[in-house]
Amino acid sequence: MNQTWVLNRKTKVYLESLGENWLKAGADSFGFRINGRTVYCIRSESYRERTLTKSPQEAAPPQQSIGLNNEFSQVAEMQSISARVRLGDSQNGTLFVDGLDGLAHQQRLDLDASFFGDTQQLQSDVDTISAELVEKQDQLVTLYQLSQTMRRHLEIQPLFSSLIVTLQSLFHSQGLFTLVSSGGLSPIVSAYPDNSLLDGNIIRALQEMHQEKESTIFNETDFEKIENLLFLPLHVKDPFQASFVFVNKLDGPFVTPDLKLAQLIGEQISAQFEYVQLHQELLNKAKLQAEADMARNVQMQLLPTTPPSIAGLDLFAQSKPASQVGGDFYVFMPDAPLPQFVLGDVSGKGMPAALLMTMLRSSFQSAARVNHNLEQLTPDVMNDASRSMYGDFTAVEMFATAIVAAFDIETRELSYSNAGHSPVIYCPAGGEPEILPANGPAMGVVDMDVAGQNSLTLQPDDLFIICTDGFVEVWNEDGEMYGYDRLLDLVSSIRHYSAMEIAIEMYMAIEEFSGGTEQDDDQTLIVTKGVDHESK
Amino acid sequence: MIGTASKLELKGRFDAYQAQGTKVWLKEEVEKMSGQGIKANILVDMTQVTFIDSAGLSALVVGIKKAREHGGTLHLFGLQQAVQIIFELSWLDKAFPIFITEEEATKAFNP
Structure with missing residues (x-):
C-alpha cells in the first residue's frame, strides 16, 4: 500500500459525518491532512461569513474544498486541535479541528482519529482482497477459455x-x-x-x-x-x-x-x-486400416472368383486372406497354346508381399503369352517369370514359391513346373493322395534357369490340388500344427466331391481345427478334378 | 568363428518372429567378414530347430545369397526330419548345401 492516498467516496461520506458533528459542536472547520496536504475540509457558515467580510476576493467559496494546500495557514492565531490517524505503512494522516480546543475536544478528536484509522485499515484490507479476487476471477476465466480453446x-x-x-x-x-x-x-x-x-x-x-x-x-x-x-x-x-x-x-x-x-x-x-x-494415433491407425482394406479389395479383385472353364477339368479356386494383405495369388491363362494356371505365394506379409505378388502375377501372364514350345511349356514360362523377377526379389530380400501347370485335353496330360511350392497334392481316382515335391527352387533363390518339369495324367475323378501353407501351418489352441498328414487324410475322405465341395470342406476343416484362432497366413487353393470332356 | 566360418545356432520354431533378427545378423556378419578380407562362410546349426516356415526359409535364402555375393557360402547341418521334409518339398535341399554333422559341414568349406 505504498501509493498515493486517495479520498474515495466512502471515506468522504465518513469524514462528512464526522465534520458535521464537529461543526454542530461549534468548530469553525474540520479537515483531514495526509503528509501535510489537506485532502478534505468542511467549514461552518459563521466562519465563512467572517472570512467573506474580511476578504472580498474570496467571494463564494465552496462549502467544502478538497485538496487545497495551506488554505488555512492563516489560522495560527485561532484555537485548534489535531489528532494523528494511523494509516499503516508510511502514510502520515492528521484530523484537525479549528475554533475549538480543550481536553474534552482533544479526547473526542483522538477517538475519531482512532476509529477513522481502523476504518481506513479495514477498507484497505477489503480493497486488497477484492483486487485479489478480481485477479483470481480473471485467471479462472482465462483458464476456462484455455480449456475451451484446447478442446477445439x-x-x-x-x-x-x-x-x-x-x-x-x-x-x-x-x-x-x-x-x-x-x-x-x-x-x-x-x-x-x-x-x-x-x-x-x-x-x-x-x-x-x-x-x-x-x-x-x-x-x-x-x-x-x-x-x-x-x-x-x-x-x-x-x-x-x-x-x-x-x-x-x-x-x-x-x-x-x-x-x-x-x-x-x-x-x-x-x-x-x-x-x-x-x-492422431487412432486416426493414423484408422487410415492405415482403410488403406489395408482397400489393398485387400484390390487383391481380391485380381483373384477371379470364377475360374475360366477348361475342357476336361472341374476347377475351383479361392483365396481367403488373413487379417492383412499377403502374397498369395493365382491366375488362369486359359488361351493358347495350352490352358495354364499358376498359384504362388510371395514370402512375407503386408504391403511389400502384396506389391511383389501383383508384379509376379503379371510376369507369369507375360511369360505365358510369349512361350509356345509345347515340349517345354511350363519350365519356359517359369524360367521367364523367374528371370524377370530375380533382381526385384533380391533387392527386397524376398522370394516366392509358385507352380505353373498346363493341361492338354487331347492327351489328358497335366504338366507342371513347381518352384519350391508346397503342398501340391495328387490323388488318382483309385489311389491315395500324395504330396508332389517341387522340381525347382523357389523364385528369387538362384539366378539361373533351373525350372524342372513333371507330368501326370489327369483322368476323370483324379484330383490335383494346389494350396498354400495356410492349409498346413495352421495351429490349434494346444499349439499343434495341422500338418501334411491330416491334410492328406482329409483329401482322401472328400475325394469323391466336386472341386468346389472339396475346397469348402478343406476350408471348414482348417477352421474347425484352429477353433477360431486367428491365422496369420492367407489360405489359397486351386482344386482341379478330371471330368469327362463331354460332361464339362 | 570356427576356422574360417561364422556359426549361427538356431532354436525352436524358426518363423517370422526369429527370421527378421536372423536376417539382419546374417547380413551384418557377411559384411563384417568381407570387410576383414575373410571369405563369408556361414555355418548354421539346425539341430534345435523343430519347425521352419517361409519367413525362416526367406532369412536363410537371403543369407546364402549374401554370402555367395562375398565369395563365401552358407552350410546347414543337423536338420530334424520335419525340417528336412520342408526343405525337400520346396526343393531347397538342392539350393542349400545340407550336412548331417557339424564336422562335415565345416570340412566342406573350400579352403
Whole structure:
C-alpha cells in the first residue's frame, strides 16, 4: 500500500459525518491532512461569513474544498486541535479541528482519529482482497477459455498456436518461447510475438533448459534482453518433448503464484496434448486400416472368383486372406497354346508381399503369352517369370514359391513346373493322395534357369490340388500344427466331391481345427478334378 | 568363428518372429567378414530347430545369397526330419548345401 492516498467516496461520506458533528459542536472547520496536504475540509457558515467580510476576493467559496494546500495557514492565531490517524505503512494522516480546543475536544478528536484509522485499515484490507479476487476471477476465466480453446483443437500445431496468445495474456509476459523436440533431437525454438528477444546464446541456453523436468523461475539472467523468465516443461508422450518459456513479465518479477498457475496450466495442456496425440494415433491407425482394406479389395479383385472353364477339368479356386494383405495369388491363362494356371505365394506379409505378388502375377501372364514350345511349356514360362523377377526379389530380400501347370485335353496330360511350392497334392481316382515335391527352387533363390518339369495324367475323378501353407501351418489352441498328414487324410475322405465341395470342406476343416484362432497366413487353393470332356 | 566360418545356432520354431533378427545378423556378419578380407562362410546349426516356415526359409535364402555375393557360402547341418521334409518339398535341399554333422559341414568349406 505504498501509493498515493486517495479520498474515495466512502471515506468522504465518513469524514462528512464526522465534520458535521464537529461543526454542530461549534468548530469553525474540520479537515483531514495526509503528509501535510489537506485532502478534505468542511467549514461552518459563521466562519465563512467572517472570512467573506474580511476578504472580498474570496467571494463564494465552496462549502467544502478538497485538496487545497495551506488554505488555512492563516489560522495560527485561532484555537485548534489535531489528532494523528494511523494509516499503516508510511502514510502520515492528521484530523484537525479549528475554533475549538480543550481536553474534552482533544479526547473526542483522538477517538475519531482512532476509529477513522481502523476504518481506513479495514477498507484497505477489503480493497486488497477484492483486487485479489478480481485477479483470481480473471485467471479462472482465462483458464476456462484455455480449456475451451484446447478442446477445439485435435492437431498439435493449431493447438500450440492457439495456446500462445491466451498464455501470454495470462502471465503478462513480453514474449513467449516454445520448444518442441522429437526423439531426443535438438528442439525447435519459436518465439512470440516475434524474434526480437532471441539470439544465439539465448537459443543455446533454452535448448539446455529444455532437458529439465521441473518448472522454474529465473528473476535474474545473464542475457541483456531478458530480465526474468518462467520455464514450464510439458509432460507429453514420447517421443515428443515440449516446453514453454515466458519472458519478461510486464508487471514485476515472476512470483510463486505464477509458478503454481503455470504448473496447473502445464498439467492441463499436457493432458490435452496426450489426448491429441492419442487421437492422431487412432486416426493414423484408422487410415492405415482403410488403406489395408482397400489393398485387400484390390487383391481380391485380381483373384477371379470364377475360374475360366477348361475342357476336361472341374476347377475351383479361392483365396481367403488373413487379417492383412499377403502374397498369395493365382491366375488362369486359359488361351493358347495350352490352358495354364499358376498359384504362388510371395514370402512375407503386408504391403511389400502384396506389391511383389501383383508384379509376379503379371510376369507369369507375360511369360505365358510369349512361350509356345509345347515340349517345354511350363519350365519356359517359369524360367521367364523367374528371370524377370530375380533382381526385384533380391533387392527386397524376398522370394516366392509358385507352380505353373498346363493341361492338354487331347492327351489328358497335366504338366507342371513347381518352384519350391508346397503342398501340391495328387490323388488318382483309385489311389491315395500324395504330396508332389517341387522340381525347382523357389523364385528369387538362384539366378539361373533351373525350372524342372513333371507330368501326370489327369483322368476323370483324379484330383490335383494346389494350396498354400495356410492349409498346413495352421495351429490349434494346444499349439499343434495341422500338418501334411491330416491334410492328406482329409483329401482322401472328400475325394469323391466336386472341386468346389472339396475346397469348402478343406476350408471348414482348417477352421474347425484352429477353433477360431486367428491365422496369420492367407489360405489359397486351386482344386482341379478330371471330368469327362463331354460332361464339362 | 570356427576356422574360417561364422556359426549361427538356431532354436525352436524358426518363423517370422526369429527370421527378421536372423536376417539382419546374417547380413551384418557377411559384411563384417568381407570387410576383414575373410571369405563369408556361414555355418548354421539346425539341430534345435523343430519347425521352419517361409519367413525362416526367406532369412536363410537371403543369407546364402549374401554370402555367395562375398565369395563365401552358407552350410546347414543337423536338420530334424520335419525340417528336412520342408526343405525337400520346396526343393531347397538342392539350393542349400545340407550336412548331417557339424564336422562335415565345416570340412566342406573350400579352403
